[in-house]
Amino acid sequence: MYTTVIDEEDYAIKPMNCPGSILVYDLEPHSYRDLPLRYGELGHVHRHELSGALHGMFRVRCFTQDDAHILLAKEQIQSEVVRITKLIDEVYSVFGLPYKILLSTMPEDHIGTRADWEKAENALADAITSIGKTYEVNPGDGAFYGPKLDFEIEDCLGRHWQCGTIQLDYQLPGRFNLEYTDTNSEKQTPVMIHRVVFGSVERFIGIITEHFAGAFPTWLAPVQVKLLPVTDRAFEYSDKIKAELDELGYRVQIDKRNEKTGRKIRDAQMEKVPYMVVVGDRDIEAGTVSPRHRTDGDLGAMSLDQFKDILKEVVATKAIK
Ligand SMILES: [Zn+2]
The missing domain is CATH 3.40.50.800 (Anticodon-binding domain)
Known part of the structure; x- marks a missing residue:
């Protein structure tokens, strides 16, 4: 992270957008009727990558994520994942980019019960099969707070690029004491989905530039x-x-x-x-x-x-x- 001290206080430039969405959610009370609540942004983030790791548009220190954080009830996970998957499919299809879907499951180091993980993994898997898509399992590669779907693009040179992700998060909402009131007027903790379609917009531009070898389709070409x-x-x-x-x-x-x-x-x-x-x-x-x-x-x-x-x-x- 890039850090600094101003008026004897520590500051950092944000390396991710998640906490911002959490603070916005927490500005007012929510009921089950509000959910799913979708916060989207083109979030500008900074990461102090080692200079040797920087690579053209692919790895930079300051980039823009087409990020969204969706707060929802557990029962809504599957239908929401279907929605996001369709969006990702629509966007990649426009560019003619083939892709595959990877389901990353429970890692050794995790929080939550095995039963909860299985439920979440099944929700992701069912969402994918319900729209006629297939996925490969990436065993044990989920984040410690939940399973995820990764969308890996294949460019014209056969290289694979991980771009879109749909990440289930059972952890962050609880840590920030996020709540909503359910149908019985009881307090519940929402689940959070982190999702990106392009991932890093800069990186995606790099990928399609290579993919089209600079010959962008007419609708996209800077000069038509x-x-x-x-x-x-x-x-x-x-x-x-x-x-x-x-x-x-x-x-x-x-x-x-x-x-x-x-x-x-x-x-x-x-x-x-x-x-x-x-x-x-x-x-x-x-x-x-x-x-x-x-x-x-x-x-x-x-x-x-x-x-x-x-x-x-x-x-x-x-x-x-
Ligand atoms: Zn996030």
């Missing part, structure tokens, strides 16, 4: 269309196309450098821009565009409206293209 005017005469027409595409929210650049067209095409290819459009006299006269896709090649001359339709389709469907 690059206009390459052949001569100065094509600047005005290029500006007009860009203005129309800007209007629709696409990310468009014009390469107005005084370079040969071949060079401009090569550079756009190196930048892995999904669509490049060479703009020459013929297109200006005919009022057309001649887009070329990064992997599909020349798409031929077409009206700007036709090109807009192509972009609309690949972006709206989040095609891996």
Whole structure:
């Protein structure tokens, strides 16, 4: 942790978000009707990793977790885990990332009874099978306070990255004296689920950058269309196309450098821009565009409206293209 002393008091920059959610829960009394209570945040955390352990975007000292802490009753665990698993599946599917699910069970060093652990492990396992998914068991690899599900992504090089987790926690709520009132007006301790989908947002960006080898799908690409005017005469027409595409929210650049067209095409290819459009006299006269896709090649001359339709389709469907 990064620590400091201010006015003779010890301070630390938070390495995790959990205590924050606990304090928010504890601001007011809760009844069973409030549960599950879901606190989500993009939590900025700092961990003083050894300098030798730092690695590009994969291991940094300051990163953002797409974190959530869900306070709930024991009976709600299974349905909540189903919800989270579906969310994780939806997010990974958008990126076309295959993944597997690992169920980590009771470690030797643990708190709670074996019966409670079994119940919790079964709730996680049943949630996964109830939506037609499978899991592998990782015996004894749970946290000391509860079992967990890990979602391991496989990138295009066959490497595995642990990203999402769903962690059951029977310990922290009790330590912080968290309560809710049940249907019999009796005080109960809620269970807490810690969950992330991306894990570290920075790391996830690193993973997909490697996975796509920089060639992001059109919906995600920082520059979606690059206009390459052949001569100065094509600047005005290029500006007009860009203005129309800007209007629709696409990310468009014009390469107005005084370079040969071949060079401009090569550079756009190196930048892995999904669509490049060479703009020459013929297109200006005919009022057309001649887009070329990064992997599909020349798409031929077409009206700007036709090109807009192509972009609309690949972006709206989040095609891996
Ligand atoms: Zn947490």
